[in-house]
Amino acid sequence: MASYVSPELISAMGFEDTLVPERLIATFSGFTVFEVRGITITDELSRSVTGIAAGVNYRIGVSASVNSACRAIADDDFVDAEIEWMKEHQAQGPFALVQIGPTEAYEAEVTHIRRGADGSITTYDAFASSREEIRRLEHRALPRIAAALACAFNEQDRYVRLKKVARTTVGELQDGTTLHDVRLEFRGELSTSYAIGQEALQAKLETTTSLAQSLNDRVAKFLALGQSEEDQMKRFLYFFLALEIETHATFGRLDHGQELAALLHESAATPPTRSLLGTQLSGLKSLHDRFVWCSACSWTHLTTDDVALFKQLKQARDAIAHGNVSDPPAAMLSTLAYSPCEPYGKRVKWCSLSH
Incomplete structure (x- = not known):
């Protein structure tokens, strides 16, 4: 300015x-x-x-x-x-x-x-x-x-x-x-806040105790590092690492055959069919594919926009890893910086992911 x-x-x-x-x-x-x-x-x-x-x-x-x-x-x-x-x-x-x-x-x-x-x-x-x-x-x-x-x-x-x-x-x-x-330069930091009542405050504290007990140790570690990091590149990578670890962990916990049966019509949900398709799904290696499957089976509060945004985040992370860019995408950083606790507006509801 x-x-x-x-x-x-x-x-x-x-x-x-x-x-x-x-x-x-x-x-x-x-x-x-x-x-x-x-x-x-x-x-x-x-x-x-x-x-x-x-x-x-x-x-x-x-x-x-x-x-x-x-x-x-x-x-x-x-x-x-x-x-x-x-x-x-x-x-x-x-x-x-x-x-x-x-x-x-x-x-x-x-x-x-x-x-x-x-x-x-x-x-x-x-x-x-x-x-x-x-x-x-x-x-x-x-x-x-x-x-x-x-x-x-x-x-x-x-x-x-x-x-x-x-x-x-x-x-x-x-x-x-x-x-x-x-030349003189002036810099400032702007933050916004919202009012919270007694009942909402109590609910937030109860959510905290639930998350503190259920969060993956490695996910929690990288979230904490991202929250306290000043360097924007490190913040982006820490937050994405937390999201990547949670995706793989959630995918590993799923009973793919059972989850697929729930999504299919009963006539297609025979035991042999569940076994065959479950085996195929368990072999998914792509992080994006695993995220899509987790959103369909476990993270049902995510929308198609959230899944599309994850794809953009991964593309940004890959561009950094391959040396094609040297700065994190500012708009996406604000999305990842959202603490993954519960749905909030149009941002990705990252970690009710751990529930």
Whole structure:
């Protein structure tokens, strides 16, 4: 959502209002700091390398000091007070600093400039397009680079973990002057609630005790992990795992011949027929097919729309598993995030599934 920043606030941030717009041309680079956990580097050791990943140019500097790593690839310090910065980010190094870029040159006419004591220039939201380009390049290249770093440093029985610590974007003018383009961003979280009366509250608590006793242990584990997880990809996968486990468990409990007999006309429900078709049904392997059969036999409160939605969820999970997408589908995540306890509107009534 776009936000309006008043001239008074711009002035309070230390920006000068130029009478004549100043034309600036700059290239930009993104810098991401990883703490490399599992190795030790002596203070004086600092190394760098350049490369191309997914068609994106990058440089990596590795050192016990984030400033030393930055000097190795950008000839400048990353922060002014490194000790305080390390305390703030709860990191002690060594560090791998990854530079993505630089981009092609961007041009802007700016009316608000702040000049730093170190000679750098700061503008306010004058190069939004450059930030978007850096984000796209990082999205393409950083996963490859981080994975390659971890693989390169891992050894037999020696596991190395990369923890992302910080990220920033920095520009450089044609004369070498450092340029920072900043903007204020406001984020919020909106939640809704509904009123609940005494009788409904009691009913919910009684449902809780019933579910706590009957839920599959593994299903409950993944539901709990999904509820508490902040990362959207992990939330989606945890919730889908819970649904997948419950589907297989329910399918395994069914007497397929008996369930089929109940769905067929009596004339077709002879013991030999039930035995034959029950054997065929028990051999179903596809998760989707098993879900359809469970919805017909055990989860009768599900609708055809719910079954269709499950197919979409599975397709999304498969796309993630095969590497075709790297983000969970936002609309489907809100569906899976619904705690599976009882029917609710048009959402899938996932786990009255366990009843």
